Amino acid sequence: MQKKPSHSYPRRPGPPQQVRIIGGDWKRTPLPVLDAFGLRPTPDRVRETVFNWINHQMDADWNQADVLDLFAGSGALGFEAASRGARSVTMVDTVGPVVRQLEQIKDKLKADKVKVLRADALAVARDLAQRGQRFDVIFLDPPYQQDFLSQALPLCAALLKEGGLVYAESGERLPFPEQQGDDMPDEVPEWLQGWELVRGDKAGMVYFHLLKLD
Template sequence: MQKKPAKVPVHRAPPPKQVRIIGGLWKRSTLPVLDALGLRPTPDRVRETVFNWINHLWDGAWTHRHCLDLFAGTGALGFEAASRGAAAVTMVDSHSPVITQLHAVKDKLGADTVELIRGDALATAQGMGLRGRRFDLIFLDPPYHQDFLAKALPLCRTLLAEGGLVYAESGAPLPFAPEDGGAAPEWLAPWEAVRADKAGIVFYQLLKLQEALP
């Protein structure tokens, strides 16, 4: 009796990683994560905490807020802001596949208040500042260990509207109080942490310019 050929196991690709929108109009909507680009989206739990902070500070008033996400990636931060009713959200990313994916999500959600820009984050921010654009909330979630926050925060001083906020995410605590007892670095000196927390290796903080503090 002839043996049946052994079945060759079928290796299926794992389902794409996703993050979800926490609140607002598109609550529970999922956003795909492009594995090939090594994107590191802000965890759902962290975003929930951050947006709770902002809601408290703004009394939930998003209607007239203009937001900028300089390192958009999955768009989790920017689409979250748009979902909660922000008047306008501008997302910037330098990778064409990311922008293509963001356009697909924008179309799926009908996110008419979202503007997508493909370009270098720092150069784009500098150009926006020269054109006089201002934002109430700026998201900074750059790749860790590449000194992007030290380069981006000085640009945010020009881009930030009066009383505006900056969300900054990093792989290490920001050096407001250096271990050697010295002063904070020049790029960080004008800023103050309004809220700050840590989740695993993610350090996240909500910043405000000191002169804008009450």
């Protein structure tokens, strides 16, 4: 039997890390980062930029926004959305210690509009689509170099409300022809077809993109 892929987070050396919520009701609240390889919370300055992009697209109307954070990790993206008033935030991760930490943070913040699921992100995406659930914003920040983004993004097409947005973070630039770089293709790969790049940028080794359906 073929082993089922998993976005696991083996331990990493070094002291514990933390990030901070940068806006909304819980502004400056620290979020601990689990001591694990592969768990890379979106840096504060990247989140600030991304949420500015999203605010511009949806006129900062978070009160009516339903949010899905498919590879939640530290919860930095999902809790940021909740802090800004999102109507609902569903966080998904498959790693037990990560999920327990997300639950602890949720309880500490009394984040009643946040739901935390321990489950396979791709399976959850398929299930939610079949049940007809739709979201205004979907965050995709999977472990790098495991090909999760190319599997998850096509599933998001059935999960977005009209005008919805997907934030996608990766270790390399998404291959849209309009992005700068000698290695950018003339045509997008199949898993990117149907998507439009709204904004894209790089910070250090992190490439981050805001997408919507064509």
